[in-house]
Amino acid sequence: MTPRKVAAFAIGPISSVLLGLITLPIITWFFSQEDVGRMAMLQVTIGFSTLLFSLGLDQAYVREFHEVYNKPALLKRAMLPGLSILFVTLLVLLSFGGMLAGWLFERGEWHLSLLIAAVLLAAFISRFLSLVLRMNEQGLAFSMSQLLFKLVLLAIIGGYVLLGADTSLTYLMVANTAAFVFVCMVFAFNTRTEWIAGITATIDRQHLKQMLRFGLPLILGGVAYWGLTAIDKVLLRSLASFEELAIYSVAVSFAGAATILQSVFSTVWAPTVYKWASNGEGLDNVHKVSRYMLCLVVMMFCAAGLLSWIVNLFLPASYVEVQWVLVACLGAPLLYTLSETTVVGIGISRRSSFAMLAALIAFAVNLVGNWLMIPLYGAAGAAVSTCISFWIFFILRTEFSIYLWKPIPRLLLYGYSAAVVIGASVFTLYGSNIQSLMLLFWFFLLVASLVSFNKDLRKIKVLLKN
Template structure:
């Protein structure tokens, strides 16, 4: 199969995963007009509590999986064991661990409620969180099977089904029954449980396997080093949420979190890409031209990212003010003060996408123990930076630190990757893309750009890239053929 055909295959699966990932994570965006409406969540502190709850879920999810998801994929493709045995071993490991951790949360709910929300009366929130994590933790593994088998349509259909179910339950519990944050968590619990039941038949083939101690040791050997890496990554992603509740106030956290959701739009694309990317690069790793394929994909990924960030940075602030819900804007007016952080968060996730691209060498060479170095550096910068920047510069300071943290993750893994698995990337074209993005973002923050100028920028950028020789002859031919069609 040619390089072009393989890249098209990756693009096909990534595009399908993008739809499902966006829909899966879009609930917070779709419901934002409700969540930021005082008629449903009475004040900003309620929305802040919701943000803290999902921060806690994301944090604990790392402990529930403890690297087994990545280890399962790695040994599913490149191990010497039967795939059925690998899956059964990983499933039993995750199931046992999930039951234990959810039990701990139930028993010590007052302690965790006080730790996260600042008051011991949040026991019920912790119980809800324990159930969500239990059902989602077990349900993660059947999704991995669908990814490994490249059944992107089935994967996405189930994700879409869950979204529609959870959206319906949110409407019932939040809008009709007016249950506030509790209603949102109830909806999540029911959606997680039903989603797990739907997924069970897809793992039937692999349940014939047996638990194998040697496999479990290998899974732990590969997966456990990813646990501190996952915690460090979540520190980068989530520490601003927790520190803001301590260093500033819950109102600032609510404003930051609402705009952060829009900045996270590019994260949806990165997560969808990663879903298709890991099975793809492991599958082609033994090909002679594997490194050439990886290099081209990096260039195309950054090109797509730069175009999306430019468009998003220039126009999202207009979109969120549109009256979409019975005359209400997409985001409550009391949250608009945070809109300026969106371009920084979008760009931060571009660097996260570059980091995901660069995990190739670490996976192929089985150097997962190095991951903690990259994310650990970023985590230290994130915590120290937020402690310094947040009191002085508020939510903008937190956004700048987020961008810096993801840049450090990408840069550090690039240096290591070039030592253990060197790949020659197209530095000239990547440099041009970075320059174009920098010019646009500097203009955005330095000047008050009228909407006509913004439209002109979006129209000109692709033309500038084309005229500057960014695209090679083959790409120009492909580009022209698209327009002829």
């Protein structure tokens, strides 16, 4: 993939995150905390339903894409089974009236259930159609489709504000549903040649069975990672309140700015590291990149710890806790990105079961941690539990990679990562009481990292110039 194509794919995630930082504060000013929390549950449900009902065939589609001649038939084989099961499941749930909305929102209204069903269908279809653009390396179309969701949502919310519309849950759901359906229609337009040809294609049952044998085992690992990233929101809903869930989801959204680093890095890292490994250059380069990434991760934690108070300028007074919760919420995207630099041994050895085991153990830790901490600390407890779980996830991926491949120096990796996790946890739980001490902690940690990574920062500067 050329740098131009990488940039085209990166435009979508980067722009989407930046637009999200504009859209979210607007929503918090005009809709209740409870309804903001309910939208967080909708996002969790979208992720789980897409993962579960895809039957792993989305991954099988990617795996088989370059090995089959009839691409439209492959799309039909991958998409139709899960779409059929999802459609029937939603029909059954809708037959019970507002039960689906009752489960998610504690508002058993049939029209809300209907809107939820429309969102789940649109998100599922968009998932598979986005793969068509991705595999055909249509990066700009892929990115624009991602960007359009936030643009449409922002336009509708802005229209509500200008027209003085009702700021109820129904109106917020209508805005989200319209955005999802619109993006699905854009995906359908951009991939019309592929899916129209696939309508009349016959399904090769033997090949479908082969794809299912590949895809179904991946669901377990996917569910484990989904649980690692979503169990905090699920338990906040059941053990705390929608208000606490709203605070947490807003903090996660602000911390989502760190996913820019994750998205861009993940796009270029995998093909690069496997190329190094094939040329016998893997270990030294992996060590260098892991140091660069550790440097960036530590500095981003320190910057967030020193400057998190800025978010209060954009949010209502009821979201004051976000400034404390935000720092621990950085743990998920930043520690995951750091682990991508050290986990390469699992991929090179083709022992993906170890990656799944790491996700399962971290998920179990997060489940127990949230169960214990949410009743005591609410959103702050969820953030700290998830941050610690991702640190354990990073440690496990690193150790499994070393076991399967080659050892790497990890004193600095574990030392600095432990320091930021401990600092973030204390800051989130007790920062409002010891704010001055925490500011000193982040300042001295930043100075220490600048000294430790002085040479690495110079190399990063040269790389960016080049």
